[in-house]
Amino acid sequence: MESMNKTNEKTINDELLHRFQDLISRHTGLRMRKENLDALRKSILGRMKSLKIDEAERYYHLLAGVGTGRPAEWQELIKVITTGESYFFRDQEQSSLLRNRILPDLIKKNKDRRSLRIWSAGCSSGEEPYSMAILLSQILPYIENWDILILGTDINQEAIRKAKQGKYRHWSFRTTHPDVKNRYFKKHHDEWLIDETIQNRVTFQIHNLKQDHFPDPHSGIREIDLIICRNVFIYFNPEDISDVLKKFTDTLNEGGYLLTGHGELHAQDLGKLRTLPFPESLIYQKISEIKFQISDIAPAKIGLSRAVKSPAPQKKQPKKPDIPSSQLLKKDSKSHTNGLGIEELFLNGRYAEAASSAECLLTDSPDDFAAHYLAAQAYANSGDYSNAALHCKRAIEIDVVAERPYFLMAHISEIIGDKDQAKILLKKATYLNPEFIAAYIELGTLYDMEGDTVRGVKLRTAAVELLKGLPPETIIEPYKKITAGELLSSISK
Incomplete structure (x- = not known):
């Protein structure tokens, strides 16, 4: 077995590895960084070993082809090349912005129809959409009288499986106040189980931001009031970011918000999105009609x-x-x-x-x-x-x-x-x-x-x-x- 691994390492030369890199990018939008290429090589070798494939070229064609085993193998590869790093209330400043400004604004706007639709795109194991459900339960009176959608999606099937279970270890609470943890979770052996009411307010599904079409009335990804997509675009090419950004914009309601990681949309054409720079974070709002743009005005001599x-x-x-x-x-x-x-x-x-x-x-x-x-x-x-x-x-x-x-x-x-x-x-x-x-x-x-x-x-x-x-x-x-x-x-x- 040792000799087979040595043979595989030789067959995955730099040229073939870059082809794998491009294939993964086309399929998922993920662009493996230079410093992660050795880890990618090892992940590919691990999958080849599991499938008893001794030639990297054959494995490449399995992924690139149209065979019946292709979708399942893509999921297996995605499991080992995507990171599942997440925790509750991950960015305290953005959480504060959502709690004190964005969610109250959306609640006020939607009070007549009593409907709110939130999408956590790239939710990993579910901490982010559950955090949103907890926030809403704290600030929205009579929440049971509202039609609430909190949707969590991720390309990683295993991450979605874990999210649906609602079981978390201590490390997921490293920035969570103990009062929140004790109120909304129940200790079970060495894990914490999320409150059933909170769990029932969140829906999860597998979703590929690059390949899937949205807005999509059949998947529920439509007429969204708030999209949260943090620390996802850092792995994307600028061209893929642009494509997904347009789909996000089309999916948002007028006046809806997009929250990303800090600096993730730098140098992107925002289209109908308008930047709102708060002390806590930038956030983007869909405004279809903007009468004036700074770029249209001569910078001029305004002292x-x-x-x-x-x-x-x-x-x-x-x-x-x-x-x-x-x-x-x-x-x-x-x-x-x-x-x-x-x-x-x-x-x-x-x-x-x-x-x-x-x-x-x-x-x-x-x-x-x-x-x-x-x-x-x-x-x-x-x-x-x-x-x-x-x-x-x-x-x-x-x-x-x-x-x-x-x-x-x-x-x-x-x-x-x-x-x-x-x-x-x-x-x-x-x-x-x-x-x-x-x-x-x-x-x-x-x-x-x-x-x-x-x-x-x-x-x-x-x-x-x-x-x-x-x-x-x-x-x-x-x-x-x-x-x-x-x-x-x-x-x-």
């Missing part, structure tokens, strides 16, 4: 002072601007928090604990600007907008020229429906910091939402001019994971 006079924020409002870097927040007030500093609690999504710890710190240091500002963010992310506003105002009293509290106050004002006040606050932020790119974008979006696209375009043009003057790799505050290059590319489309 910053003029842009501020015709203010207008753009897009949706987030909820969590930048994090203060005060050493007090990192090192102090660690009692009752398992040794974590306030900022660490905040970054881990433990907002209530972060707010409580900040309050404790403020009893000793009532004039600590950073503590007030972080407390405001923590309260805002927890949905306590009253306390968030109080701490914003206190931070402004301490530092009257700080623009960040105004920016956060603007978000709170928009959330509670006071868009006029949000515009006033964003104008103040741009006055205090004429290079505050995020404020121009947010203000431009608010004007767009009111139909004042002329002002919206002027403000985004000002943001574009500022972005052009920055190195592409510069992180734009408060969009902590978005670079100047990514934001410029998104806005310019």
Whole structure:
């Protein structure tokens, strides 16, 4: 058997291995990276050994042909070449964006028909769609009266089988709060079983993003309100990303959202998708009719002072601007928090604990600007907008020229429906910091939402001019994971 493996390694030369690579890409959309080619070679050899095939060329033709064994073998190969890395509430910031902004918006839009359709594309073993079901159960009153579809799909048949079982080990909960784990899961030996009510709200099916046609009325992949496809496109060629992106757009309802991994759509033609840059993450919304595009306007001579006079924020409002870097927040007030500093609690999504710890710190240091500002963010992310506003105002009293509290106050004002006040606050932020790119974008979006696209375009043009003057790799505050290059590319489309 050892000699057979040596023979196989010789027959899978680099040229043949690249042919396998291209074949896999055509069939699945997955592009094996250079550093993974040795692992691909071993996976192919393993499948050949299982099938007692001693020539790699024969195995290639099995996959490329039309024989009856071809579909089953593709599934076997996919099992060993795709990664199943996933866990509950995997990206805390994106989870916060979904909980506090996107899902409430969709619920409000769909309240009359009481229907919500969510698709987790590339769901692996199911942690992501189950996380969505848990989020909805927490924020949607009388959920049993709604027609809810939460669909999880993956190309890997074995991953879908595991997802349907709803059994998970401890590693799947590495960023999950213990209260959530204890409420929605039941311990069984060394595994945790998901609550049956949550499990029944999620449907799973095998699906190939590259080859399958959608929207498809027969599979349920149609008229979707929210598509989540994270850490999938990083394995795709740009051309395949473009093809799938178009199908996603066609599958979304008007006003529906697409959430991807950070930077996965960089340099892609977004078509009818409009970029909404929140502090937590970029997200894309389907808007069929956009009257003006930045690229249609001469960048021109719109000075910053003029842009501020015709203010207008753009897009949706987030909820969590930048994090203060005060050493007090990192090192102090660690009692009752398992040794974590306030900022660490905040970054881990433990907002209530972060707010409580900040309050404790403020009893000793009532004039600590950073503590007030972080407390405001923590309260805002927890949905306590009253306390968030109080701490914003206190931070402004301490530092009257700080623009960040105004920016956060603007978000709170928009959330509670006071868009006029949000515009006033964003104008103040741009006055205090004429290079505050995020404020121009947010203000431009608010004007767009009111139909004042002329002002919206002027403000985004000002943001574009500022972005052009920055190195592409510069992180734009408060969009902590978005670079100047990514934001410029998104806005310019």
